[in-house]
Amino acid sequence: MRRCAFRVGVLALAAGTLLAQRRYTPGDVQDGQRLFLSNCAACHGVEGDAVPGVDLGRGKFRRAASDDDLTRIIQKGIDGTAMPPSNFTVFQAGTIVAYLRDMAAAAARGSRPAGDPGQGKMVFEGKGACTTCHRVKGSGARTGPELTDIGALRRAVEIEQSIVDPDAEVLPQNRYFRVVTKEGAAITGRLLNQDAFTVQLFDEKERLLSLAKSDLKEYAFLDKSAMPSYRGKLTPQELANLVSYLVSLKGVDKQ
The missing domain is CATH 2.30.30.100 (SH3 type barrels.)
Structure with a gap:
């Protein structure tokens, strides 16, 4: 009996170690992004920083030190807090962890200057000529994706990538x-x-x-995006301003 218990303990430890050290695939990250945005972003925000003291997008957690901890919290929630349990499987919770780790890694790599939304709006409507394809709050063209609520749907790093390297990821609805x-x-x-x-x-x-x-x-x-790349066409500050403006677009204000 003791030998059986020992074997079970070793297997559980091995499984936990594998989960904690798992090397996630791009598919895991993409699946996790979809689950996070549809289930978690309402409380945590698209960037993962809407809950005081927690910044999921930069790897700042209150009660988690490993991927195992994150997976358990995603599945079981946290008693006495607003974090509820979920119906996610271990695999599904693991893909959300993959997405959180990817967010944190992207944030660690990023070093863009601080952006000004007001100046970014000027780039959007002026030098960038974005309104020739995109529409915001009823103004602009309709040939490109509607951007009125883009800041509620996409992270800053993803928005920046779509500006400088639009072919890197083309969402199905935008093809x-x-x-x-x-x-x-x-x-x-x-x-x-x-x-x-x-x-x-x-x-x-x-x-x-x-x-x-x-x-x-x-x-x-078409395999490639219809969006032109702005790499080298905007200064780093102009790009930061434009991203800041787009991040600020959370939808039409309700009167």
Whole structure:
């Protein structure tokens, strides 16, 4: 009996060590991001710093010293606090831990200057010419993603990456669709819908188009983002200001 208990103890210790030392994959981080934003960000904030004394995005925790601790807290919550238990499996909780570790690593690498949202708005509407594609609070074009609540959906480091390296990650809902007619005309835009016979697009001229597939030579999603890279086009301070402005966009103010 003692030998059996010893074996169980060794297995439990080994499992805990493996979890604590796990090397997470990009897929783990992506899955964890999705779970965090849909389940945790409402209280902790997109950056993980909305709870006083806790900064998940920079690895600052009150009661956790290891990945095991974080996984346990995510699953079981913390008695006597606003942190509730969850229905996440060990694997799902582990992907959230992967995302938190990735956030902290990105924060440690980052060294951007402090940004000014007001100056960033000027970059957005002026030098950056962002309103030619994007819309904020009813102002701007509709060909690119709506940005009114981007600060509630994406972290500063992710927003910065989308500005300087837009091809690094293209969200499925932001992928552009390209069709070529049998006459050779190419049309690019956001795919609204397609069925067995037609393709519906919102093109770069903000036109709603319904095209018969029988009239098309080819049609497919583009692999790269339609967003141009601003790497080297903005100074570090301008970039920091622009990111700060976008982070400040949390949605339309309720009257």
